[in-house]
Amino acid sequence: MKPGMLPIIVIVGVFLALYGGLHCYVYKKIITVVPLEHWLVVTVLCILVIAPVLVALLTNAGLTALAAPLAWVSYTWMGFAFLFFSFSLVLDLYYLLTSVVGRVLRVESSALMLLSPYSSVIVAVFLTLVAAGYGFFAARHINVEWIHISTSKLGRSSDPFRILQISDLHLGLLSDETRLRRLIEAIRSVGPDIIVSTGDLVDMQLDHLDIFADLLHELKPRFGKFAVTGNHEAFAGIDQALAFTQRAGFTMLSYDGVKVNDVINIVGVDDPAVSHRIKIDTPAERLVLQRYPKGEFTVLLKHQPVVDPASLQWFDLQLSGHTHGGQIFPFTLLTKLVYNAKTGLSRVAEETWLYVSRGTGTWGPPIRFLAPPELTVIELCPDTK
Numbered sequence: 001m002k003p004g005m006l007p008i009i010v011i012v013g014v015f016l017a018l019y020g021g022l023h024c025y026v027y028k029k030i031i032t033v034v035p036l037e038h039w040l041v042v043t044v045l046c047i048l049v050i051a052p053v054l055v056a057l058l059t060n061a062g063l064t065a066l067a068a069p070l071a072w073v074s075y076t077w078m079g080f081a082f083l084f085f086s087f088s089l090v091l092d093l094y095y096l097l098t099s100v101v102g103r104v105l106r107v108e109s110s111a112l113m114l115l116s117p118y119s120s121v122i123v124a125v126f127l128t129l130v131a132a133g134y135g136f137f138a139a140r141h142i143n144v145e146w147i148h149i150s151t152s153k154l155g156r157s158s159d160p161f162r163i164l165q166i167s168d169l170h171l172g173l174l175s176d177e178t179r180l181r182r183l184i185e186a187i188r189s190v191g192p193d194i195i196v197s198t199g200d201l202v203d204m205q206l207d208h209l210d211i212f213a214d215l216l217h218e219l220k221p222r223f224g225k226f227a228v229t230g231n232h233e234a235f236a237g238i239d240q241a242l243a244f245t246q247r248a249g250f251t252m253l254s255y256d257g258v259k260v261n262d263v264i265n266i267v268g269v270d271d272p273a274v275s276h277r278i279k280i281d282t283p284a285e286r287l288v289l290q291r292y293p294k295g296e297f298t299v300l301l302k303h304q305p306v307v308d309p310a311s312l313q314w315f316d317l318q319l320s321g322h323t324h325g326g327q328i329f330p331f332t333l334l335t336k337l338v339y340n341a342k343t344g345l346s347r348v349a350e351e352t353w354l355y356v357s358r359g360t361g362t363w364g365p366p367i368r369f370l371a372p373p374e375l376t377v378i379e380l381c382p383d384t385k
Contacts, residue, residue: 012053015052015053016049016050016053019049019052019078020049022081022082022085023045023046023048023049023081025085025088026045026081026084026085027041027042027045029084029088029121029124030121030125032117032118032121033118033121033122033125048074048077048081051070051073051074051077052074052075052078052364054070054074055067055070055071055074055075055173056204058070059173059204059205064173064205064208067173067205068173068174071173071174072174072366075174075364075365075366076132076136076365076366076367078364078365079132079135079328079364079365079366079367080128080132080365082328082331082365083127083128083131083132083135083328083367083369084124084125084128086329086330087123087124087127087128087131088120088121088124091115091120091123091124095117095120131369132367132369134369135328135365135367135368135369136366136367138367138368138369138372138373139362139366139367139368139372139373140176140179141372141373142179142182142183142186142373142375143372143373143374143375144186144190144374144375144376144377145344145374145375145376145377146377146379147345147355147376147377147378147379148379148381149317149353149378149379149380149381150381150382150383150384151297151316151351151380151381151382151383152382152383153263153295153296153297153316154263154297154380154381154382154383155263155382156382156383156384157382158263158382160379160380160381160382161193161261161264161379161380162190162191162192162193162194162377162378162379162380163192163193163194163195163196163299163319163377163378163379163380164187164190164192164194164195164196164221164375164376164377164378165195165196165197165198165319165355165357165375165376165377165378166183166187166195166196166197166198166201166357166360166375166376167197167198167199167200167303167319167320167321167322167357167359167360167376168198168199168200168230168321168322168324168357168359168360168361168363169197169200169201169202169359169360169361170200170201170202170203170232170359170361170362170363171201171202171203171209171212171361172202172203172204172205172209173203173205174362174366175203175209175212175361177211177212177215180212180215180216181215183360183375184215184216184218184219186375187219187375188219190375190377192221192377193221193222193223193260193261194221194222194223194224194225194226194260194266195219195221195224195225195226195250196225196226196227196266196299196301196319197225197226197227197228197245197250198227198228198230198301198302198303198319198320198321198357199227199228199229199230199231199232199233199271199303199321199322200230200231200232200233200303200321200322200359200363201227201230201233201241201244201245201248201250202232202233202236202241202244202245203232203236203363204232204235204236205236209244210247212248213244213247213248214247214248216248216249216250217247217248217249219249220249223260223261224251224258224260225248225249225250225251226250226251226252226253226258226266226268226301227245227250227251227252227253227268227301228252228253228254228268228269228270228271228301228302228303229241229242229252229254229270229271229273229274229303230271230273230303230321230322231271231272231273231274231303231304231322232363233245233271233273233274234271234273234274234276234277235273238274238277238278252268253266253267253268253269253301254268254269254270255268255269255270255282255283255288256268256288257288257291257292257298259292259296263296263297264296264297264298264299264380265292265296265297265298265299266299266301267288267289267292267298267299267300267301267315268300268301268302269282269285269288269300269301269302270282271303271304272304284310285300285302285308285310285311286308286310286311286314289311289314289315290314292314294313294314297316297317297380298314298315298316298317299315299316299317299318299319300315300317300318300319301318301319302318302319302320303320303321303322304320304322304339305318305320305321305322305323305339305341305354305356306320306339306341307341307348307354312348312349312352313349313352315352316351316352316353317352317353317354317355317378318348318352318353318354318355319355319357319376319378320341320354320355320356320357321356321357321358321359322339322359323335323338323339323343323356323358323359324358324359324362324363324368324371325343325358325359325371325372326370326371327359327362327363327364327365327367327368327369327371328365328367328368328369328370328371329369329370329371332370332371339356341354341356342356343356343357343358344356355376355378357374357376358371358372358373358374359373359374360373360374360375361373
């Protein structure tokens with residue numbers, strides 16, 4: 001076995017177990033309403049379970065022409081399956097509740113049920129189709145979120161300073177050149193002073209993305225473009241991901257920073273997945289931030305929305321992403337269990353802010369349900385009080 005293969009085998013095994021279990025649930029639900037032979041339904045579902053693994057294998061083999069259509073089918077189905085599972089689970093809980101209430105009241109539980117088991121599957125499929133269709137188009141819509149932060153660290157006569165944040169664009173097999181061009185036009189219309197990418201600019205397929213890098217390179221804000229790594233840069237291969245990001249015109253900030261507009265510092269740290277992948281020791285975040293004067297406004301770019309208490313006094317605003325806002329509800333609830341930080345703007349200390357982006361693209365299913373993508377404009381304004 002090659003070094004480093006065991007963790008990959010474990011991850012794939014866990015994925016197949018969980019995803020396969022979800023499909024067992026789907027099978028039990030749909031087999032009563034699908035007019036097909038059981039063996040055929042089982043075969044199709046088994047193929048759909050392993051399809052994401054096949055996509056990865058085909059991509060790694062350089063067979064992008066085969067991987068792309070399979071990715072569209074398998075990841076779209078993944079979103080559909082998650083939504084169907086969620087709606088069906090809600091209906092199952094409803095049946096359980098009516099059964100319990102019926103026993104307590106000594107009433108036949110069927111009298112309390114609005115839907116038969118057969119009808120509930122049809123309703124779940126209908127709701128899934130509606131949600132998936134809405135989510136597919138929602139994922140392609142461009143939403144611009146405006147955030148205004150006043151600070152005494154800008155001179156009273158200073159003009160507002162605009163930072164445009166993109167995060168989790170996940171350029172890869174499912175990326176759409178037309179949408180990227182629309183994103184670029186939306187960014188231009190904002191007129192940002194700088195553009196920052198807070199990780200996962202790329203996904204895990206980089207051999208056909210030069211056109212996307214060249215399109216991003218056309219963006220030339222007044223004070224430049226800066227980026228940090230996310231976990232998917234590590235998955236895609238650090239060297240290839242860095243080459244893509246630099247071709248796109250971004251300056252990588254790896255435990256480093258720059259001063260822009262005389263009084264604003266942009267500091268970036270790598271995602272932990274990067275140091276784990278290349279096995280290097282990294283400096284403490286607070287030691288990097290301490291290089292910059294407290295009297296100047298410091299923006300920390302960090303992929304995961306985790307605030308280090310030791311760093312709080314050394315930065316004014318942390319920009320993060322990673323969670324996608326859940327991307328497909330109800331996964332929003334799961335991300336809140338894993339990460340304490342809420343999506344959007346929150347105050348983490350008296351004069352320190354955290355902004356967590358919902359992300360600009362999608363990962364896996366090309367669907368966003370109740371978690372729309374965003375371009376974020378953070379406008380720093382002088383505090384005139």
